[in-house]
Amino acid sequence: MRRREFISLIGGVAATWPLVAQAQQRVLPVVGLLRGREALPLNTAAFRRGLSDSGYSDGNNVTVDIRVAEGKRDQLSELAADLVRKRVAAIVTNTNATPFAIAATKSIPIVFVTGSDPVVAGFVPSLNHPGGNVTGVSFFNEGLISKRLEILHELVPKAETVALLVDPDFFRAEAELRELDKGGRALGQKVVVFKASSDREIDAAFTAITEAKVSAMLVGLGEFLSSLRRQIVQLAALHKIPAIYIGRQYTEAGGLMSYGASTPDAYRRAGVYVARILKGEKPGDLPVELPTKFELVINLRTAKALGITISPALVARADEVIE
Numbered sequence: 001m002r003r004r005e006f007i008s009l010i011g012g013v014a015a016t017w018p019l020v021a022q023a024q025q026r027v028l029p030v031v032g033l034l035r036g037r038e039a040l041p042l043n044t045a046a047f048r049r050g051l052s053d054s055g056y057s058d059g060n061n062v063t064v065d066i067r068v069a070e071g072k073r074d075q076l077s078e079l080a081a082d083l084v085r086k087r088v089a090a091i092v093t094n095t096n097a098t099p100f101a102i103a104a105t106k107s108i109p110i111v112f113v114t115g116s117d118p119v120v121a122g123f124v125p126s127l128n129h130p131g132g133n134v135t136g137v138s139f140f141n142e143g144l145i146s147k148r149l150e151i152l153h154e155l156v157p158k159a160e161t162v163a164l165l166v167d168p169d170f171f172r173a174e175a176e177l178r179e180l181d182k183g184g185r186a187l188g189q190k191v192v193v194f195k196a197s198s199d200r201e202i203d204a205a206f207t208a209i210t211e212a213k214v215s216a217m218l219v220g221l222g223e224f225l226s227s228l229r230r231q232i233v234q235l236a237a238l239h240k241i242p243a244i245y246i247g248r249q250y251t252e253a254g255g256l257m258s259y260g261a262s263t264p265d266a267y268r269r270a271g272v273y274v275a276r277i278l279k280g281e282k283p284g285d286l287p288v289e290l291p292t293k294f295e296l297v298i299n300l301r302t303a304k305a306l307g308i309t310i311s312p313a314l315v316a317r318a319d320e321v322i323e
Contacts, residue, residue, distance in 0.1 A: 029089035031274055033066045036076055036096035037227040040249060043113075046264035047092065050271020056278060062089075069097075071227065080104035090274050090283075093136075095172070096223050098123050102134060109283040110134045111273050113266050115141030115221055115246070116172045118288055131284040137269050139261030139291040141221050141246055145176060146183030148259050151296070152216050152244045153187050154314060155257070159215030161190045163241075165205055165232070168195045170222035180218070199228055206235040217243045219250065229253050242308055251297040251322060256306065261291035295319045 033039060033047065044066065048058050056062040067083065069075035073096070080100040083091055088108060093101045095114040102110060102123065110133055112123055118138050124130035127138075152162060164180055166173055177193065184191040192212055194205040209217060219225060219232055226249060233254045236243045245251065245258040269289055277283055299322040303310050315321060 028061060028063045029278055030063045030065050030086065031278075032083035032086075032088045032091045033064055034076070034079055034083065034091055034093050034097040034101060035067070035223070036069045036073060036094065037071050037223045039066050039068055040263075042249070042264050043267040046268040047271040050268040050273075051275050052271075053268075054272050054275030054279075056275050062278065071224070076100040077103070084108060090277055092270055092274060094223065095121075096170075098134075098136075099171075105133065107133055109274075109277045110136070111270050111277070111283065112136030112138075113263075113270050114138050115261075116175070117143075120175070121172065124288060127288040127290070129284075130286070130288055133283055135273065135283040135286045135288055137266045137273070137289045139263065139266050141260055143179065144246075144260055144294075145179045145218070146186065148218055148244045148246070149180065149183040149187060149189070149191075151257070151259055151314070152218060152242075153189065155244075155308070155310065156216045156242055159189065161192060161212070161214050163209045163212065163214040163217035164191055164193050164220055165202070165209075165217060165225065166193055166195055166220040167197055167222040167224045169197045170220070170224065172221065176221055197224065199231060202228060202231060202235065206239055206241075209241065210239045214241070217241050219243055219245045219255075221246060226250075229255070237302065237305060240306055242306060248295060248297045248320070251299045251302075254302055255299060256302045256308070257296070257298045257318075259296045260294065262293040262295050265293045266291070297322070 058064045067079040069079055076097055077100050081104050084105045090109040090111060091101045093112045095116050098112045113136060118124050124134055180191055194209055196202040196205045229250050230253050242256055245255045247258050247260045247263055251258045273286055296318045297320045298315060298318045
């Protein structure tokens, strides 16, 4: 090889070194996914799908950093502060985590996914014009309590008394109870409330529910109860109590039936919102999205085990039947 050609070759390789180094040092935007308890695989997969549908792939041009407080509320503040220190591009929260993220930053975009009314909860001042750095998706689970009670009444029409298992530490528990009381009065049903905020208290609550001789039950809102859904479903089966739950995570764990907005769909839409923010839109300009997809899921295997016959009309209305 001639000396001039060799020098040209070396010069060309040297010229590419900065480009290679730049590619290796390219920092991807980070999106924090903050939860008080478990991050359900179905929901995180749906969130990533929303990002992907909008041109963002986890590990390719964005990084999703999942933070879970494992049920310790005091850790939510620390996890939120750590995400802020890392200057993430956005923080995605559920109901319990949202107040901690809002307290931690007034500049980093926050996209919540909540079953509560975000205006009443104080997350945003308006659904159409949230303003500031916060927006998100709400599936208004509180407003569906009366509907669940109505479906339960259709399943067990002669039930005079039904139970509600509620987490008293859930910050929207009082609103949940008010909505249920309204629905109970409309149907002429007596609703007895049983409280549990630990796994031992859930065992005790089911003992009390059995002693109260209720005919059916509803399981309330909140991340805590959802995280112990297998225990709750097993106890309902053990005590032969027909129950309705807030979402498919319960029926997939063996629960009798559930009714609610599709949580995976809400997380998918949150992923789309995060993508829009990454592309330059401001969260305060994005209206809070409301539920568009509701699901009635019935587990016929559980009905058979409980000795319950579900009417063909109710089965026909179901969006999914587990057989």
